[in-house]
Amino acid sequence: KERTATPRVVMPQLEPGYRVTCNEEVNQGLSAEQALIEASRCLDCPDPQCMQGCPVAVDIPGFIKNVERGEFLEAAAVLKNTSALPAVCGRVCPQEKQCESRCIYNKMKKPAVAIGYLERFAADYERVEHSRHPVEVVRPESNGIRVAVVGSGPAGLSFAGDMVKRGYDVTVYEALHEIGGVLKYGIPEFRLPNSVVEAEIDGLRALGVNFVKDCVVGKTLSYDDLHTLGYKGIFVASGAGLPRFMGIPGENYIGVMSSNEYLTRINLMGAGRPGEDTPVLKGRRVAVIGGGNTAMDSVRTARRQGAEVAMIVYRRGEAEMPARVEEVAHAKEEGIMFMNLCNPVEYLSDENGRVRAMKIQRMELGEPDESGRRSPQPIPGAVEEIPVDLVIVSVGVSPNPLIPNAISQLEVSRRGTIVVDDATMRSSLSDLYAGGDIVRGGATVILAMGDGRHAAQSMHEALSK
Amino acid sequence: MNKIVSKEHFSEHVVKLVVEAPMIAHSRRPGHFVIVRAGEGGERIPLTIADADTERGTITLIIQEVGVSTKKICALEPGDSLTDVVGPLGQATHIEKVGTVVCCGGGVGVAPLLPIIKAMKEAGNRVVSILAARNSELIILEEEVAKYSDEVIVMTDDGSAGRKGLVTAGVESVIEREKVDLVVAIGPAVMMKFVALTTKKYDVPTMCSLNTIMVDGTGMCGACRVTVDGKTKFVCIDGPEFDAHKVDFDEMMMRLKSYSFETQKK
Ligand SMILES: Cc1cc2nc3c(=O)[nH]c(=O)nc-3n(C[C@H](O)[C@H](O)[C@H](O)COP(=O)(O)OP(=O)(O)OC[C@H]3O[C@@H](n4cnc5c(N)ncnc54)[C@H](O)[C@@H]3O)c2cc1C
Ligand SMILES: Cc1cc2nc3c(=O)[nH]c(=O)nc-3n(C[C@H](O)[C@H](O)[C@H](O)COP(=O)(O)OP(=O)(O)OC[C@H]3O[C@@H](n4cnc5c(N)ncnc54)[C@H](O)[C@@H]3O)c2cc1C
Ligand code: SF4
Ligand code: SF4
Ligand code: FES
Ligand SMILES: [Mg+2]
Numbered sequence: 015k016e017r018t019a020t021p022r023v024v025m026p027q028l029e030p031g032y033r034v035t036c037n038e039e040v041n042q043g044l045s046a047e048q049a050l051i052e053a054s055r056c057l058d059c060p061d062p063q064c065m066q067g068c069p070v071a072v073d074i075p076g077f078i079k080n081v082e083r084g085e086f087l088e089a090a091a092v093l094k095n096t097s098a099l100p101a102v103c104g105r106v107c108p109q110e111k112q113c114e115s116r117c118i119y120n121k122m123k124k125p126a127v128a129i130g131y132l133e134r135f136a137a138d139y140e141r142v143e144h145s146r147h148p149v150e151v152v153r154p155e156s157n158g159i160r161v162a163v164v165g166s167g168p169a170g171l172s173f174a175g176d177m178v179k180r181g182y183d184v185t186v187y188e189a190l191h192e193i194g195g196v197l198k199y200g201i202p203e204f205r206l207p208n209s210v211v212e213a214e215i216d217g218l219r220a221l222g223v224n225f226v227k228d229c230v231v232g233k234t235l236s237y238d239d240l241h242t243l244g245y246k247g248i249f250v251a252s253g254a255g256l257p258r259f260m261g262i263p264g265e266n267y268i269g270v271m272s273s274n275e276y277l278t279r280i281n282l283m284g285a286g287r288p289g290e291d292t293p294v295l296k297g298r299r300v301a302v303i304g305g306g307n308t309a310m311d312s313v314r315t316a317r318r319q320g321a322e323v324a325m326i327v328y329r330r331g332e333a334e335m336p337a338r339v340e341e342v343a344h345a346k347e348e349g350i351m352f353m354n355l356c357n358p359v360e361y362l363s364d365e366n367g368r369v370r371a372m373k374i375q376r377m378e379l380g381e382p383d384e385s386g387r388r389s390p391q392p393i394p395g396a397v398e399e400i401p402v403d404l405v406i407v408s409v410g411v412s413p414n415p416l417i418p419n420a421i422s423q424l425e426v427s428r429r430g431t432i433v434v435d436d437a438t439m440r441s442s443l444s445d446l447y448a449g450g451d452i453v454r455g456g457a458t459v460i461l462a463m464g465d466g467r468h469a470a471q472s473m474h475e476a477l478s479k
Numbered sequence: 480m481n482k483i484v485s486k487e488h489f490s491e492h493v494v495k496l497v498v499e500a501p502m503i504a505h506s507r508r509p510g511h512f513v514i515v516r517a518g519e520g521g522e523r524i525p526l527t528i529a530d531a532d533t534e535r536g537t538i539t540l541i542i543q544e545v546g547v548s549t550k551k552i553c554a555l556e557p558g559d560s561l562t563d564v565v566g567p568l569g570q571a572t573h574i575e576k577v578g579t580v581v582c583c584g585g586g587v588g589v590a591p592l593l594p595i596i597k598a599m600k601e602a603g604n605r606v607v608s609i610l611a612a613r614n615s616e617l618i619i620l621e622e623e624v625a626k627y628s629d630e631v632i633v634m635t636d637d638g639s640a641g642r643k644g645l646v647t648a649g650v651e652s653v654i655e656r657e658k659v660d661l662v663v664a665i666g667p668a669v670m671m672k673f674v675a676l677t678t679k680k681y682d683v684p685t686m687c688s689l690n691t692i693m694v695d696g697t698g699m700c701g702a703c704r705v706t707v708d709g710k711t712k713f714v715c716i717d718g719p720e721f722d723a724h725k726v727d728f729d730e731m732m733m734r735l736k737s738y739s740f741e742t743q744k745k
Contacts, residue, residue, distance in 0.1 A: 189697050191516060191523075191563040228565040230697060234502050255699040259711060266704060266711065266730055268737045275700035283694070284520065291522040291547050292694075293738040367733035415716070416697060 022125040023052040030347040034317050037203040040344055041105070041134075046086075049135045053082035056127045059118055064129060067116035070464040072096045074113060074129055081132055090140035093133060098172035098467065101141060101210050102197060103460050104134030106307075108338045112460070141213050151220040157181035159477055162245040164231040164417065167195020168459045169251035169450025171214065172466030178221045180474050185224040185245075187231050189416075192282060195253055197459070199282040200274070202311050204318070205341070232420025237446075247445050247473045250432060251466065254451035256412040260303070264361030265407070269295055269369040273302070273312040273408035280315055297404025299323045301372060303358055304408035305335035306456075310342065312406045313350050321404070325351035327358060329377050329390045355379070355390060359397065361405060371401045411456045421446075431455055439469035440476075447473055480560040484537055489619045492544040493587055494553045495529075501536030503528070503566050509574065509594035510688070510720055513538070513566030514696040517551045521562055524548045525693045525715075527591035528567060538564075541590035541619070568696045569719045572686075576603040578660035581653050582628075583609045583646050583674055585666020589620050591688055592665045593627075599663075600627040607632065607659075609649040611670070615640030646670055647677045654681050661686065664723060668735060672728035679724050687723035689714045692737060705731050 026042040027033075033040050044052065056078040064074045073092050080089035093100040107113070109130035117126035159182050163170045166188040178184045192198050197211045219225065229235060231252075240248055257272035259265050276294070279285040285294035300316040302309050305328035316324040326345070328335060331354050335342060346352070353374070360373040376396035379388040413430040425433040425442035432441055432448040439447045449465025451457055487495040503513060512527045530539035544553045555561070572595050580599045584592040589610055600606045608628040612618045613636045625631045633641025634649045642649065646666070653659060654677075662685040664674040671687040678685040691703040696715045703714040706727040712718065 189565065190695065191565070228563050229502070230565060230568070233567055234506055234565070236506070239506075255697070257699070257701045259701065259704075261711070266706060266734065268734060272701040275694060275702050278694055278700055283522065290520040291518075291551075293522075295737070366736070367730075414698060 017055055017057060018119070018122060018124065020051060020055050022055070023048050023128050023131060025128075025131055027344075030349070033204065034348050037318060039207050040204050043138055044131050044135045046139075049081055049086075049132060050084065052128050052132060053078045055119075056082070057118060063116040063118060064113045064127070068113040069458075069460050070096050070467070072100075072113070072133070077136060078127070078129070078132055081136055086136055086139040087143060089132075089136035093136060097133075097460070098175050098463055099168055099214055099459070100133050101137035101214070102168065102206060103463070104130050104132075104137055105206050105210075106201060106338070106458075107460050108458065110339045138210075141210070145213070153222050154179055154181045156183060159183065159246050160185070160244045161247040161249065161473065161477075162187065162231075162240050162243075163249045163251060165189075165195060165251040165253055165450070165452075166193040166215075166225065167251055167253050167450060167462060168197060169253075169462035169466040170195065170249065171218065172463040173249045173251065173449070173470045174223045174466075175218055175221070176467055176470035177474070178218065178223050180470070182474075183224075184222070185226060187229045187235070188225065188227045189230040190282065191227050193225050193227060195251075199278045200308065200311070202277065202281055202315055204314065205311065230416065232416045237421045245445075247447065247477055249466070249469050249473065250417050250441075250446060250448040250452060251450045251462070252414045252417050252452045254411040254454075254456045255414040257407070258410045258412060259407055260358070260409060262358060262360055264363060264369070267361055267363040267369045268367050269297070269403060270361055270405040270407065271295075273304070273308045273406050274411070276312055276406050277308075277315065280319070286319060294319070295404055297321050297402070299325075299402045300404040300406065301325050301327050301358070301400070301402045302406045302408055303327050304410070305330065305337060305354075306408065306410070307337050307341060308411075309406075309408040310337045310345050312408055314341075314345055314348055316404065316406065317348055317350065323351060324349075325353055327353045327356050327372075327374065329355065329357040331355060331379065357390070357392070358405075362399070369402060369405055371399050372405060374398050374400055411451075413452050413455060417452070429455060437468075438472035438476075439465060440472060480562060481564040482560045483555055483557050484535075486555070486557050489541070490616050492553070493617070493619055494542050494544070496540045496542065496552070496555070497532075497537045498540060498561060498564060499536060500538045500564050500566075503564065504531040504533050504536050504538050507531050507538065507567035508571030509598045510569060510572030510591075511567030512569050512591075512696075512719065513540070513564050514568060514693065515540070515552065515561050515565075516563040517548065517555065517561055519562065521551065522548045523563075523694055523696070525568070525690070525696060527688075529590045529593055541587060543587035565696065568715060570717070572598065572720060574598045574602050579605040579607065579658060580661045580663060581607045581609065581650060581659050583611065583650060583662065583664045583666070583670075584624075585611050585646055585664075585670040586613075586617060587619065588666030588670070588688075589624065592663065593620055593623055595663055595665075596624055597627045605629050607653055609634060609646055609653070610641075611635070611646035611649065611666070613637065645673070647673050650674055650677055654678070654683060659683050662723075663687075668728055668732045671723060671726075672732075675723035675726070675728070685723040686720050687726060688719045689721060689726065689731065690719070691731060692735060705734075
């Protein structure tokens with residue numbers, strides 16, 4: 015009664031006018047007072063549906079009740095029982111489609127309990143607390159068994175954490191010069207600060223995880239080399255790094271690039287900041303093609319890089335956009351233009367081969383198909399030319415082919431994903447497990463993390479026999 | 480961090496570095512390259528592995544100073560370190576006994592060509608190498624190339640060494656005098672384009688190694704894309720070597736200028 019009458023907390027955030035001038039995190043996090051009040055909204059349901067919405071079934075009422083009691087560290091501990099990266103998931107999970115979509119409040123036609131905000135609050139509280147009063151790290155007793163991880167994104171990190179805690183000697187190999195995968199090179203600072211990711215990595219280091227950067231498994235080290243080095247189990251978490259293009263005329267002009275290139279130059283290489291050598295093209299009129307999180311991150315980055323007009327070009331309607339609802343809302347506040355039901359069909363260039371315009375085909379939603387979805391159809395003749403000087407293509411990624419190409423015996427699907435047993439995450443090779451985007455295609459942080467944990471569990475069982 | 484073991488100047492702007500990189504030395508094959516970064520704010524740039532010593536655990540890089548990053552790398556001294564070296568990347572050269580192979584290197588392109596010349600010779604081919612540059616100063620690695628070639632032809636634009644003329648004249652003279660089974664061309668894009676046009680006339684299979692702009696070198700960004708036979712390819716994972724008769728060199732040369740404006744502003 016009183017609980018359900020309390021309005022949902024509003025996340026404090028930076029002013030749109032200020033935040034487009036910098037890279038600071040937009041969401042400022044709940045204060046302890048706000049968290050206590052929000053936590054009191056949770057009804058501690060006997061059959062909590064929210065947990066069914068979470069892909070890894072975090073004990074949601076369990077951690078929230080700890081927040082309500084003011085036991086913030088205890089709340090963080092409950093989260094860590096299931097999720098290796100709550101500070102990350104609290105920020106980037108599509109809560110409105112997962113945990114929060116099943117909260118009982120929806121049935122009462124009221125906004126769901128802010129599970130994501132509370133998760134972030136508890137995890138951030140713990141991080142700050144531990145940085146002020148370091149707790150002694152007890153290294154688990156070693157069982158002497160070596161395992162290798164390929165890729166340092168959320169799947170690889172969560173696997174490494176679970177295995178090191180079980181006593182394994184864990185080495186994580188990363189192709190890039192920084193640890194963290196998409197969390198570092200993809201998702202921008204204004205949404206997920208590097209310091210949050212760095213704290214998790216430092217935690218793993220303290221537990222004894224060994225990180226080797228600048229090492230491409232399949233190139234620097236072969237599958238056989240890994241055996242020679244004594245690894246008894248290998249977890250491949252190499253992600254879905256390969257950017258897709260649309261194959262339309264003019265896509266190779268200067269100023270048309272993938273969101274991976276754009277975000278990597280800026281997030282990983284620091285392009286545009288003083289003291290950094292990597293260049294990046296700046297546009298005055300920037301079009302980002304796509305409607306997912308990557309597209310939102312790119313278009314909001316373009317705005318922060320000084321674009322006067324930054325627009326989303328998406329072939330379906332806003333309701334169909336795969337991006338998190340909060341990102342779309344934030345983008346709108348930041349003055350991003352949305353061109354929905356539009357599809358680029360050609361790019362045009364100036365005499366130096368630099369893109370100067372795009373041709374857009376207007377779309378409409380057709381009759382529902384067998385799946386019941388109304389698919390976009392071109393409106394005959396509705397093509398227009400729009401001036402742009404930078405185009406970021408963000409229409410999806412394919413699985414990184416490096417590992418499948420390097421290990422010929424590995425079973426791979428038609429889409430290029432590594433085939434694994436759903437229950438064990440084990441591939442067609444008995445000592446090789448895989449998870450995250452290399453198995454699912456482009457998915458989410460929480461699913462990647464869950465895969466890492468499942469693989470750790472089943473590899474541990476196999477190695478304990 | 481990868482320590483620089485030794486350094487040698489080939490000319491004012493071309494430097495040879497021997498760098499500690501044991502895992503890479505162990506895995507590399509001719510045609511492979513590395514991505515290196517010098518300094519914490521450094522850019523990731525691709526460089527071919529010109530040679531490797533598995534026993535000492537070193538690789539050899541030959542770098543021509545052309546801009547910010549290559550300048551930084553050429554300024555390093557023995558004892559200094561490269562901040563990052565990752566590789567070996569790309570597909571290794573397909574080495575086979577085909578008969579007579581003409582290997583054309585333009586400028587610093589001779590560096591990536593050297594391991595291929597060596598491997599082609601070891602596979603039992605007759606190797607004719609053509610080294611081309613603007614002037615005698617810029618002819619590099621002539622002795623090393625001669626060691627593994629049946630014949631070396633030097634061409635300079637100004638005639639200050641070898642014959643006066645362009646690399647294409649050299650290629651044409653060999654094709655006209657004997658049966659050539661394969662041409663390998665590595666150098667500036669414009670040189671590879673004209674070698675390809677020349678050999679196309681004679682229908683001699685030709686392979687080139689493309690030096691597009693790269694960032695990660697692992698297929699993740701698409702900065703390195705080129706059109707080959709009408710299809711978009713990523714040089715870092717599908718290449719760097721391609722059938723020169725199928726490469727859209729004009730598009731590649733255009734894309735190489737992507738950042739020239741941005742970099743000049745610095
Ligand atoms: C811009 C962007 C925004 C996103 N936003 C969200 C969001 O808001 N919420 C959400 O849930 N998800 C989001 N995602 C998706 C999410 O980030 C991914 O699903 C997740 O990171 C996948 O994790 P992973 O561990 O499988 O792989 P990745 O995070 O992709 O990490 C793979 C790592 O493996 C390395 N690697 C690859 N091959 C090799 C090799 N052969 N040897 C060594 N290392 C190798 C790569 O360099 C990379 O660092 C976003 C993705 C992008 C690109
Ligand atoms: C597979 C491959 C192998 C190569 N091997 C060698 C080698 O053995 N020795 C050597 O001297 N050079 C080699 N190069 C070229 C070398 O990478 C460029 O000269 C270097 O990146 C220029 O950087 P810069 O900052 O010094 O010059 P800039 O002033 O930034 O650029 C000069 C020119 O270099 C090219 N370039 C710029 N940035 C990059 C980048 N990130 N990646 C690739 N090209 C770029 C552009 O055409 C540009 O116009 C190779 C390139 C490739 C793709
Ligand atoms: S991990 Fe993600 S889906 Fe699960 S409870 Fe937390 S925010 Fe919700
Ligand atoms: S469904 Fe909502 S109210 Fe019920 S336990 Fe979950 S978060 Fe709390
Ligand atoms: S360099 Fe990034 S895909 Fe080739
Ligand atoms: Mg440069």
